[in-house]
Amino acid sequence: MQKYIVRRVAQALPTLLGITLIVYSIMLLAPGDPVSLLAFDPTIRQDERERLANQLGVNDPFLLQYLRWLIGDDWMMVDTNFDSEVDSWGDNYGILRGDFGKSFKFRGSNPLTLIGERLGATIELNIAVLLVGLSGGISIGVLAAVYRGRFFDKFTRIFAVIGDSVPAFWLGLLAIVFFGLILPRLLEPYGIGTGRPILPMGGRCPPVRGGCPPLFERIHYLILPTLVSSLGVIAVWSRLMRASMLETINSDYIRTARAKGLSDRSVWVKHGLRNAILPFTVFLGPTFVGLIGGSVIIERIFTWPGVGLLLLDGLVSRDYPIIMASVVIGSVLTVIGYLISDILYALSDPRIRF
Amino acid sequence: MEPLERGVSLRMRKSDEGFRPSQSLWGRAMSRLRRDRPTLAAMFTIALLAVLAALAPLIGDLFGVDPYTQDLRKKYLEVGAPGHPLGTDELGRDHLSRLLYGGQISLGIAFAAAILSLCIGVAVGAFAGFYGGLVDDFILWFITTLNSIPGLFLLIIITAVLSPSPPAMVLVFAIIGWTGTTRLVRAETYSLKQREYVIAARAMGASNLRLMFIHIVPNIFSLLIIGLSQAMVGLILAESALSFIGFGIQAPIPTWGNMLNNALDYMRRAPHLMVLPGLLISLTVFCIYLIGDGLRDAFDPKTAD
Numbered sequence: 001m002q003k004y005i006v007r008r009v010a011q012a013l014p015t016l017l018g019i020t021l022i023v024y025s026i027m028l029l030a031p032g033d034p035v036s037l038l039a040f041d042p043t044i045r046q047d048e049r050e051r052l053a054n055q056l057g058v059n060d061p062f063l064l065q066y067l068r069w070l071i072g073d074d075w076m077m078v079d080t081n082f083d084s085e086v087d088s089w090g091d092n093y094g095i096l097r098g099d100f101g102k103s104f105k106f107r108g109s110n111p112l113t114l115i116g117e118r119l120g121a122t123i124e125l126n127i128a129v130l131l132v133g134l135s136g137g138i139s140i141g142v143l144a145a146v147y148r149g150r151f152f153d154k155f156t157r158i159f160a161v162i163g164d165s166v167p168a169f170w171l172g173l174l175a176i177v178f179f180g181l182i183l184p185r186l187l188e189p190y191g192i193g194t195g196r197p198i199l200p201m202g203g204r205c206p207p208v209r210g211g212c213p214p215l216f217e218r219i220h221y222l223i224l225p226t227l228v229s230s231l232g233v234i235a236v237w238s239r240l241m242r243a244s245m246l247e248t249i250n251s252d253y254i255r256t257a258r259a260k261g262l263s264d265r266s267v268w269v270k271h272g273l274r275n276a277i278l279p280f281t282v283f284l285g286p287t288f289v290g291l292i293g294g295s296v297i298i299e300r301i302f303t304w305p306g307v308g309l310l311l312l313d314g315l316v317s318r319d320y321p322i323i324m325a326s327v328v329i330g331s332v333l334t335v336i337g338y339l340i341s342d343i344l345y346a347l348s349d350p351r352i353r354f
Numbered sequence: 355m356e357p358l359e360r361g362v363s364l365r366m367r368k369s370d371e372g373f374r375p376s377q378s379l380w381g382r383a384m385s386r387l388r389r390d391r392p393t394l395a396a397m398f399t400i401a402l403l404a405v406l407a408a409l410a411p412l413i414g415d416l417f418g419v420d421p422y423t424q425d426l427r428k429k430y431l432e433v434g435a436p437g438h439p440l441g442t443d444e445l446g447r448d449h450l451s452r453l454l455y456g457g458q459i460s461l462g463i464a465f466a467a468a469i470l471s472l473c474i475g476v477a478v479g480a481f482a483g484f485y486g487g488l489v490d491d492f493i494l495w496f497i498t499t500l501n502s503i504p505g506l507f508l509l510i511i512i513t514a515v516l517s518p519s520p521p522a523m524v525l526v527f528a529i530i531g532w533t534g535t536t537r538l539v540r541a542e543t544y545s546l547k548q549r550e551y552v553i554a555a556r557a558m559g560a561s562n563l564r565l566m567f568i569h570i571v572p573n574i575f576s577l578l579i580i581g582l583s584q585a586m587v588g589l590i591l592a593e594s595a596l597s598f599i600g601f602g603i604q605a606p607i608p609t610w611g612n613m614l615n616n617a618l619d620y621m622r623r624a625p626h627l628m629v630l631p632g633l634l635i636s637l638t639v640f641c642i643y644l645i646g647d648g649l650r651d652a653f654d655p656k657t658a659d
Contacts, residue, residue, distance in 0.1 A: 018499030023511070030515045165640035167591055169598045170614060170632030177621055177628070293504035300599050311507070312599060315514050327511055331503045338502070 001346070008342055012335050019331045020095065024066050027324055070094050095328065101321035105314070111325035115307055119329075121204050122306030124215070125298070126291045128226040133233025133287070140234065141241025142276075145249065146268060156238055163235030168294060172228045172301035176201050179224060199224050202303040225302040229294065233287060240283060245276040281348050285341025289334045379576065383652040393648025396641035403638060407457035419448035421455040421608055430624045443613075443627055444620050453630060456608035459520055461638070463609075464589040467527035468582055474528060475535025476578065480566045482536065483543025490540070497533045505530065506595060513601045520603060527589055535581055542574045576653040583646035587639050594635050610635050 053059060060068070072094030093099035100111040144153045180197040188194070200221050205212035212218060248254065249272050257271045296308035303309070307326055314322035377385070387393060406413070414420050417437065425446035433441045440450040482493040500508075508530060516522050546552060547570060555569050596602035597611025605612060610631040617627035 014495055015499050015502050018495065019503055022499065022503065026511050026515055161643060162636075162640065165643055166636045167594060167632070167639070169595060170628075170635065173614065173618065173621065173628050173632065177625055181622065181625075289504065293506040296506050296510070297595055297599060311510070315510060315601065318514075323511060323514070327503065327507045330507050334502045334504055 004346055005343055008339060012339055015335055016332065019335070020070060020328060021066065023324055023327050023331070024069055025062075027320055028062070028065070030318075030320065068092060068094070071096055072099060095325075100325040100328075103314075103319055103322050105317045105319045105322070111321045112329075114310060114322065115325055115329055118305060118307045118310045121304060122295050122299070122308065124204075125222065125225055125229070125304055125306065126288075126295065128222050129229045129233060129291060130287070132226055133230035134237060136230065137234040137237025138241050138277075138280075140238040142245055142268075142273060144238060144242045145245035145276075148246065153242075157242075160235040160239050163231050166231075168228055168232060169297050169301060171231060172225075172298065175224055175228050176301070202301075204305055225298055225304055228301075229291070229298045232294075233291075236287070237283070240279055241276065244279050245272060248272050248276040278349060281341060281344040283341075284344065285338045288337040288341070292330055292333055292337070379653065383576070383649075386652040387648060390648050390652065392644055393652075396644035396648070399641045400638065400645065403457060403634070403641075404461055407454050407461055410451065410454035410458055413454060414448075414451045417448070417450070419451045421447060421452040422606055423447065430620070433626050440630060441624070441626050443616070444624070449627065449630065452608040452613060453610070453634060456610045456613055456631065457634065459603060459607065459609045460590060460593060460611070460635070463520060463523050463527065463593050463603075464586050466524045467531060467589050468585040470524060470528035471531035471585060472535055472578060472582055474532035476539050476571060478532065479536035479539025480543050480571055483540040484547055484562065484566050484570070486544070493536070493540075497536060500530070500533055505592065509592060509596050510599070510601050513596065518601070518603055520607075523593065523603060527592065531585060531589065534585065535578070538577060538581055539571070539574060542577065543570050546570045546573060580646055580649050580653065583642050583649060586642050587646070590635065590639055590642070 069092075072092045074093060092101070098110075098112050103109045103111050103114060106114060140156050144156045147153050179199050180201045184194075184197055187198075201224070204221055205218040249268075254267060254271055257267050262271075295306055296311060298304065299306045299308035300312060307330070311323060311326040311330075313319070314326065410421075417439065419438065425442070428435075428438070428442050428446040429444055431438050431442040431446075433439070435441055438448050438450065440448075440453065442449055443452065478493060482490045509526065512526050512530075513523075516526065518526075543566070547565070552565055552569055555565060560569070593602060593609070594611030594614070597609045598615045600612070600615055602611055603609045605616070613631040614628060614635075617624070617631070621628055
């Protein structure tokens with residue numbers, strides 16, 4: 001088992017390298033060179049521009065530029081005064097040591113610090129979505145399998161297909177209109193509420209000085225984004241669990257368990273569910289990955305101050321260090337997600353031997 | 355599915371006991387589809403949407419509207435307003451016309467990108483599965499890497515670099531979207547190339563290219579059709595999501611996604627601007643989803659008739 005884990009981690013390394021290569025290549029094609037972005041001031045002389053270009057290494061061959069970005073240039077001498085001779089040490093540590101350069105928009109901040117400040121919000125939302133989505137999806141799927149062919153089963157299957165077709169961004173808008181406009185207006189005549197939105201329509205906490213209050217005081221901010229985002233998860237997982245449960249329940253050992261005279265409840269829960277839960281480990285990774293990508297959208301709708309929103313801000317202001325850092329961090333999280341999912345799968349299924 | 359030469363097919367004579375007309379995979383799939391009402395209805399709806407989108411200029415002429423003419427005296431008209439059956443937007447542009455032209459772009463991009471990525475996926479997958487070894491390792495590494503960058507992130511940074519015109523978007527989606535098909539084709543090619551009929555063809559002197567694209571790929575065609583419908587679902591959702599966050603096709607060209615993005619600011623004044631594009635996206639995805647399910651059942655040899 002340990003051997004498998006080591007091998008699986010080792011496999012992730014070339015993937016991570018490839019990710020940085022792809023991201024760097026794409027960003028190199030971006031319009032507007034860093035020199036004109038940094039030296040926007042027209043009074044800067046041409047020779048100073050050239051010196052800056054040399055310092056930034058924009059005239060170097062691609063591979064050298066990529067290496068400097070990846071592992072930094074403090075180990076090599078660079079030419080700073082454009083006399084074709086190297087004369088001082090570089091001051092860039094490279095992304096492997098956490099140096100993604102300096103943010104253009106947030107003057108000089110380290111992109112990783114900015115992401116670190118936002119990561120908490122993204123993780124908070126996604127944990128809530130996972131909790132609601134998985135518990136909802138699994139219980140609906142199991143119940144649908146137990147009541148196969150009955151009304152509950154048919155109803156939830158239609159719901160699952162619809163839940164899969166409705167994009168989260170539209171659902172989010174509908175939710176905002178419903179909870180923010182329609183529902184308060186409907187409830188007002190009955191003396192419930194004041195015609196103002198019942199739930200907060202966006203944001204993570206009330207605008208107060210000095211950070212957010214503790215989670216239990218602002219949980220109502222989580223309700224709408226979590227509901228909207230978890231609907232897709234519920235739809236996928238209810239179908240998965242239903243199929244998996246039906247497959248398990250038709251197998252021989254279940255018949256044996258029934259023949260022994262075990263109660264229905266014991267058969268379904270102890271024999272059925274325990275085995276049917278296996279795909280849980282396989283699909284946990286993809287679900288997690290889907291949430292990372294989807295966080296951009298859900299954060300945009302509900303102005304949730306997470307990494308997705310930071311990435312969008314970075315794109316609008318062409319803040320390349322922020323963009324690259326967010327994409328690389330998002331990809332690293334994805335790789336880790338797949339890794340954990342694979343290892344969990346290997347751990348949970350005793351039939352897999354290494 | 356091993357193809358028998360026509361001359362030697364084991365067709366029984368009508369007088370034989372237990373006669374059943376022999377049916378090809380495709381013939382059986384078609385006869386199943388003809389009886390599958392939900393799938394037929396979904397196909398009809400998609401066809402209708404496509405035809406309406408294609409006829410957008412004609413329909414525009416019928417009502418005397420086009421998607422770009424602004425009329426600031428007729429802003430935020432409701433559904434059913436005279437001259438504008440589905441109302442107008444914040445600049446007084448006709449909503450019906452914009453929805454139809456948006457459909458042209460959204461459906462067109464999804465369809466073109468699905469076909470293109472299918473072609474790339476089949477070619478790369480066939481090569482990887484057929485040759486194996488280093489070629490296969492490299493392609494697998496590339497696919498894993500590409501799939502490890504969250505899809506939307508990758509799309510966003512590419513469109514931030516390219517200026518997203520519709521043809522560029524097709525290219526971008528195809529470049530990103532081929533990996534699923536490649537995996538499928540690679541696995542199938544790997545198993546099919548060891549079948550006797552492929553070995554026989556090789557013994558008769560068929561070239562590798564001929565083996566791949568004449569003997570192997572046609573045998574996984576049914577899988578590819580199912581894959582195509584799944585790809586379409588993903589592409590329509592991705593395109594509209596990208597346009598929705600403002601990085602897809604740019605205004606004034608309408609797409610369902612950027613119309614939704616636009617409607618975000620006018621939700622209170624004109625909710626219909628938000629409801630209709632989203633409804634069309636959901637309807638399209640729902641129908642293609644049903645078609646994919648129907649096709650899978652129709653081609654599945656395990657389903658009983």
